[in-house]
Amino acid sequence: MAFYLIGIDGGGTSCRAAVAALDGRVLGRGKAGAANILTDPETALQNITDAARRAFEDVGLDPTGIAASRAIVGVAGHNVGDAVHYVKRRLPFAAADIESDGLIALQGALGNGNGAVAILGTGTIYIARRGDEVSYIGGWGFTIGDHGSGARIGHALLQESLLAYDGIHEGSALTDSVLAEFNNDPRDIVDFARLAKPGEFGRYAPRVFEYADRGDPVALVLLKAAAATVDEALDVVVSRGSRKLCLLGGLAPLYRRWLADRHQPCFVEAEADALTGAVALAAARFGSHSGVPA
């Protein structure tokens, strides 16, 4: 029986799907809501299914064909065992593997080549591939890791604004702008920070880049400290053999020029996006060259 391949790129705000032929050629695409298997597996399952159905409809295929298809599902939280097993058993496909959102991003960015991706967004994680070996560095989350991430940069800015308020550090136009936003009342900053999720801290990160471009002294200190954490993680990736480095995530275009000269020659543009990476992994694992009988 003929079947199709499906790639899924599931994220915290939306889930994208692509349906492809057995050689990995993409035929159609679809999109649905968030797919966070850790915090809301039922909604994730529904949105994965909806995105796949829309991809089938996009190209005029009968969506009942989903049940015969084989899929790679890339999601955050893939390494939390219970959630993966729960979701994997309930996926609507004939066969599927759940992989990390980072791995499908790496596959999309570098194709089958060796190298590493640095995902610089609300969080940070570094993923390197050398032959069949994939290694992860960082990515431990906002509370205790994710150095250099948007969430950490935003958090550092709020913290620095309080230090400026207290006269412990020099303030600047940047910290003034934050204090003004919170009515020049440090308690309002504390109240915000106590309940803020990483994404809410992260909303302050672009402002740090913007002020650093104008030479704001506090922005420069914060950004250089953040860039140093990215540089030292890239040093580890390079020391383990990665010669190609691809910066991904919302902060990647902002970060590049702030990173160390020693890394600049290694930076490459992504060949394709994470959804394409998921399809490529599906083709390699279940497609016409995979050795899996059709």
Added chain:
Amino acid sequence: MAFYLIGIDGGGTSCRAAVAALDGRVLGRGKAGAANILTDPETALQNITDAARRAFEDVGLDPTGIAASRAIVGVAGHNVGDAVHYVKRRLPFAAADIESDGLIALQGALGNGNGAVAILGTGTIYIARRGDEVSYIGGWGFTIGDHGSGARIGHALLQESLLAYDGIHEGSALTDSVLAEFNNDPRDIVDFARLAKPGEFGRYAPRVFEYADRGDPVALVLLKAAAATVDEALDVVVSRGSRKLCLLGGLAPLYRRWLADRHQPCFVEAEADALTGAVALAAARFGSHSGVPA
């Protein structure tokens, strides 16, 4: 009608009370459970009352005299308006003011003199007094402040242990000890950190001091960074006129030798504890020299 003065030192783990004559001379003491007016005002009220009753019983006074007494209640969270009003209206005394735990500590440490206290415990805060003016620096809590606190030092140690695990920073015997405690599994550290309260992070702080004393390189980096945050806060206090600095809190004896040479000549020992400070404030406000009619 004759009445007594009461001083209360209410904390997150216990509440202490002293009953005193109108000239501030302490007659008896009592102790009860936690008094956190912010998180649990009813229990705080009960424990404040119990501690006062035990102080009366300690010296053979009839506890019904509590209702005629006048008190200074020193507690954390004193600056959160709603909780203060709620608790103040329900206190069992004829008259009472609620003050910060920091202010009663300062009064105990410095008596009526000018100067500042640095409270270095699970959190950090600096309180300076010059004449009638009292100013607070720092103390914004673990999430966005409390630099140099036990909670921040412990948090930094766990973070550093993950960086060592990833090969991003050099590890040491100190980070090895943390990783071993978490089964060399970074996910166990992440799970702990996600739910840990400041006090739970703070339990790791003494270990950093201990390893620094032995010359552990990671401990030295973490401790010097923490001490620098204390030194720069003390700089502000000194720049505003404080010539006497008193270090208080659980980390004070550990910290002293790590602080900058420029501050060492200013350090003084506390004259008395916070409970004594609460009694002294009660005597000044309600006692025989206060101008309040007995």
